[in-house]
Amino acid sequence: MRKSILIVTHRRGFETDPVVDMLRARDIRVFRFNCDADEDVSYTSFAISDKEKVEFVCDGRHIQSKDLSMGWCQQMPPYIDQASNERESLQRKNLLALQFAAFDHLPIPWLNKPCHVVYASNKVNQLITAKAVGFSVPRTLVSNDPQAVRDFVQDRVVVAKNLATPWIVSHEQTRAAYTKIIQSEWLNDDSAISFAPIIYQEYCERKRDYRVVVVADKFFSASCVSAPHQREDVRKGCATGDSYIACDFDADLLSKLQTLMRLFSLDYCAADFMEDEHGKIFFLEVNTCGAWWWLDHLYDNAICRAIADAL
Template sequence: MRDTAPVLVVTRLDDATADLVIGELHRRGVPVMRLDPGDFPDEVTLTVAFDASGPHGRIGTRTRTLDPATVRSVYWRRPRPYASGTGRTARWCADQARHGLGGILAALPGAHYVNHPWRNHDAEHKPAQLAVATRCGLRVPPTLITNEPEQARRFVAEQGPVVYKPLWNGDFADDDGRAMTVWIEDVPEDSADAGVSRTAHLFQKRLDKAADVRLTAVADRLFPVRIDGSPGIDWRRHYDSLTYRVVAAPPDVVRGVRAYLDRFGLVFGAFDFGIGLDGRWWMYECNPNGQWAWFPDDISRPVAVALADRLQQGG
């Protein structure tokens, strides 16, 4: 592919993780266009034709323009939702934009995706993650998904201690509209009350662990980082207390992670593991579009380089 072929980065403006990769591509002289579908149609224009040669035309932002036929790679990060506003017409327009612009961005001929948005969507569901992980030889703590309070109480009694995890970390606000985060929490046996029946809940046996691990995978390049120092169950609540150390993943975990990526058709994945007191690694989940830029530069830079390599090479 021509050296002038651009890399398309699909994400919002305030994405520090994408910034690191874009910066690395700029240092190499690779042309990059950043596009947020949430800016369509106010700041993004679209004219693409389809014929025997495939899609071609023009996608433009305020500062850049590209022909979809020339894109070498797509780094699909965290775009904002398509604008909708209120009312039926606005929602209809957002649906048309999602299937029009979104459909074109997901079907660029010859482009290498990290990751393809449809593969991301498939791999975001935790039940699918757990099922695939076990088939790939990765250890998963005993887990229950239910909306039956009596089954939840039984699981807590038999497997305790047990933690609760959200099945999806979507937007959530309290009654006053303030943004809220649902953290991983211990589940006392008497807390599995009638509220469980209102939706699906995930309960998981709490691992008696020595440390946590975030393993960032870019194709066959794996970057396992041991995380120590968390005083609580959910280390994401205690960044100021954490220490990081690059470690080697056990061979069975390496095999399992690579098989997992293959099963979902992923190039990138951010895996969370716990290391038991016996040294065995247990997989909690894999975010197909997870963060890694908060690590110190000596840890995050190799990940940015690996992603830039992949995007520059186009596969």
């Protein structure tokens, strides 16, 4: 029996689809495993005896670990750890506990192993590592200590960013927590500041934003000039990628990005940078699972092909 590529994703992971189509056109088998919860839950079995055996079941299809040749962590559900009640919380924590153990113990190579994706997704880990490899990073505080926050904000313009995820997903809708400039009156509410740690960064007037997608040794970059209403967050008030154009990116920064990826054991990613009004380029963050579909249109599906080639 020919073996299959395991694709770890979720039902909203639409970036999976064009790569799957490309692989199937090359007569390569794939098994899509959606890591959703609630009524969309998939099945995982991990048998431990003389030999370990893992089995996955998704949408009526099933496969065993012995029939897998490689894995691709396309994207974990951004909402998997967001639960509205105790039952959902219990389900999701246990699903993740089994799924990640199963993924880690599969004797196959990965394009972005899930455990590496989780570690590298942490924004504090990203900022520390970015500084270590030589990127310029805005002056930053990550805290939920009201006095520490007030001391940091004093005499400078500061933006607030979500630490864990900018997406808030419920059964009814998906909302985004955009980056915002701190208003002085917000600093008077100790309970709001202490509720959860977030990222506070010195604000830089942006001239241009960049997104750089890396697949193995291939680079794809695009830039945009933000509109006045996007001075805090380029994602605000427009469809993703609307104003981006393909561009070249600084070779030294690309080399530093590859070093960062090696330290995180990532094989592909999408990285965001911002150029200030003086021409200085700052590292903002890494999307460890790519987020590249809109860039792919600028490069005539070359990103899809690069991922298919890597698999």
